[in-house]
Amino acid sequence: MKEIKTVNDFNFENQTALIRVDFNVPINEYYEIIDDTRIQYSIPTIQKIISEKGKIVLISHFGRPKGISSKTYSLKFLTHYLYKKLKINVFFHENCIGETVVKKVNELKNGEILLLENLRFYKEEEREDKNFAYELSKLGDIYVNDAFGVAHRFHTSITILPKFFGKKKCIGLLMKKEIQLLGQFSxxxxxxxxxxxxxxxxxxxxxxxxxxxxxxxxxxxxxxxxxxxxxxxxxxxxxxxxxxxxxxxxxxxxxxxxxxxxxxxxxxxxxxxxxxxxxxxxxxxxxxxxxxxxxxxxxxxxxxxxxxxxxxxxxxxxxxxxxxxxxxxxxxxxxxxxxxxxxxxxxxxxxxxxxxxxxxxxxxxxxxxxxxxxxxxxxxxxxxxxxxxxxxxxxxxxxxxx
CATH class of the missing domain: 3.40.50.1260 (Phosphoglycerate kinase, N-terminal domain)
Structure with a gap:
């Protein structure tokens, strides 16, 4: 753990944190969350950054859309849920990369959150694609991985994206706890x-x-x-x-x-x-x-x-x-x-x-x-x-x- 930085090693004031979360939660036919454990465990990381007057861009996958956009696998339904949990307005954008996304990120004020659309709507996400990683890297100053559920995957947002942030990358509090507790067993x-x-x-x-x-x-x-x-x-x-x-x-x-x-x-x-x-x-x-x-x-x-x-x-x-x-x-x-x-x-x-x-x-x-x-x-x-x-x-x- 000593060689891995966590969010506690950074001050996020006036910084935009690009957080890779795992919001791939089970839902019913009415898009009601059946088990919100993964989101609940990511809340402390989000709150830490917001309390320091940082800005947040959330990226996640949801289901297995196989590179095809569809309403079925859209993350938009999570904005209301996150608002209820955080008591903060959560903005949403229907893309992950592009000029309109960069513009939306630049318009964020300290303490605001932007949730982007499902990463897996892009085939590049599961192919360790450097160009896709580069486009994503434009959306934040500090990269934070708080998605333990996919830490074993060789996906662009997990393995390639952090390379574009030099020393300005870290894990979130959920990841830190998982690593520490599993270390006890290992x-x-x-x-x-x-x-x-x-x-x-x-x-x-x-x-x-x-x-x-x-x-x-x-x-x-x-x-x-x-x-x-x-x-x-x-x-x-x-x-x-x-x-x-x-x-x-x-x-x-x-x-x-x-x-x-x-x-x-x-x-x-x-x-x-x-x-x-x-x-x-x-x-x-x-x-x-x-x-x-x-x-x-x-x-x-x-x-x-x-x-x-x-x-x-x-x-x-x-x-x-x-x-x-x-x-x-x-x-x-x-x-x-x-x-x-x-x-x-x-x-x-x-x-x-x-x-x-x-x-x-x-x-x-x-x-x-x-x-x-x-x-x-x-x-x-x-x-x-x-x-x-x-x-x-x-x-x-x-x-x-x-």
């Missing part, structure tokens, strides 16, 4: 016992994370679709359970199996199996290593829930990313909901908990436990990338600020 600095719970459908994005965590965690709990490659490698029968087939995954799994600390990895013993992938499917409880053909595991079973919760309850530091079942199906959500409850209760008793990933946070909010967690990470993908071996130092968005 280097095993948390209070022990340290427990990491990893779930979700795919193991490919988390296999390197397991390699890193096994060096310092006390317990690694693995659920969801991630568990089946382990069971299959141990010679178990997994029926029709979903599994990723990849030679690199298999090679890394073998490496983990021969690790002396393999005993800290805990897999489910039993699972709720179904005869089809739907909420109304026929179900029964089965040992995870002997799932019949035609059946698939869609949630962890009662014995595994009890075992996982028991480990969580004696932990002092907890990291969670990914559900342990297909929790969007109510009949297969019990495991994930009880895990969420256990982490929330353990946190209330003094443990530190860090939860990342859209599904995990959605599960917490569904059960109204989100306020009981120590910190909700704003970036699932960036969180996982930072937890791979030695990656916290070289996330593209962090490296670009050094």
């Amino acid at each position: 280097y095993g600095k948390g209070k022990r016992p340290i427990t990491a719970l990893l779930g979700g459908a795919k193991i490919s994005s988390k296999i390197e994370v397991i390699e890193n965590l096994i060096d310092f965690a006390d317990y690694i709990l693995i659920g969801g679709g991630m568990s089946y490659p382990f069971i299959k490698m141990k010679g178990g029968m997994i029926g029709n359970s979903m599994i990723e087939k990849d030679q690199i995954i298999e090679k890394t799994l073998k490496k983990i199996f021969f690790n002396k600390k393999m005993n800290i990895i805990h897999l489910p013993k039993d699972v709720i199996i179904a005869d089809s992938f739907k909420n109304e499917a026929n179900t029964k409880i089965s040992p995870i290593h002997s799932i019949p053909n035609g059946w698939m595991g869609l949630d962890i079973g009662p014995f595994s829930i009890k075992k996982f919760c028991k480990i969580i309850e004696k932990s002092k530091t907890i990291l969670w990313n990914g559900p342990v079942g297909v929790f969007e199906f109510s009949n297969f959500s019990l495991g994930t909901r009880l895990i969420a409850k256990s982490i929330a209760n353990t946190t209330e008793k003094g443990a530190f908990s860090l939860v990342g990933g859209g599904d995990s946070i959605a599960a917490l909010k569904m059960e109204k436990y989100d306020k009981k967690i120590s910190y909700l990470s704003t970036g699932g993908g960036a969180m996982l990338a930072s937890l791979k071996k030695n990656k916290i130092k070289i996330l593209p968005g962090i490296n670009a600020i050094k």
Whole structure:
């Protein structure tokens, strides 16, 4: 952190801050925000600059418009929301670059905010385009990256744009907190016992994370679709359970199996199996290593829930990313909901908990436990990338600020 400047290292009076935020928030059909965590966590950075009589230009992506402008992915709906949060008028411009945008920026007064249109309306954003970065660089005096959710992306506004600001670039308070807290896990600095719970459908994005965590965690709990490659490698029968087939995954799994600390990895013993992938499917409880053909595991079973919760309850530091079942199906959500409850209760008793990933946070909010967690990470993908071996130092968005 010493080699990375933050907004606290600058005085923004009479300066225009070009802030890359991550306002890619989930919304409903009425454009009402379902989860505003990412915006809420960026507010302190914005308030710091405004309090110093600085000017702000906000740039963000929203959804995946693939370089095509559309009302569906416009950021304009956020101006009213930001006004309510900041009690400051937030201006909007329907472009990100061009003479009219530069004119609008130059007209800003101290303490005013301008939100620009979706960066991904420009194909150049996802191509590390120097010309696009140069045009964006005209819009600010100091570059601020407060978008941890995309810090792992090689996108123009993340990796190329900062190069045009020399030493006048920094990270925001959201990014600073994410880096500090994830650093605790990356280097095993948390209070022990340290427990990491990893779930979700795919193991490919988390296999390197397991390699890193096994060096310092006390317990690694693995659920969801991630568990089946382990069971299959141990010679178990997994029926029709979903599994990723990849030679690199298999090679890394073998490496983990021969690790002396393999005993800290805990897999489910039993699972709720179904005869089809739907909420109304026929179900029964089965040992995870002997799932019949035609059946698939869609949630962890009662014995595994009890075992996982028991480990969580004696932990002092907890990291969670990914559900342990297909929790969007109510009949297969019990495991994930009880895990969420256990982490929330353990946190209330003094443990530190860090939860990342859209599904995990959605599960917490569904059960109204989100306020009981120590910190909700704003970036699932960036969180996982930072937890791979030695990656916290070289996330593209962090490296670009050094």
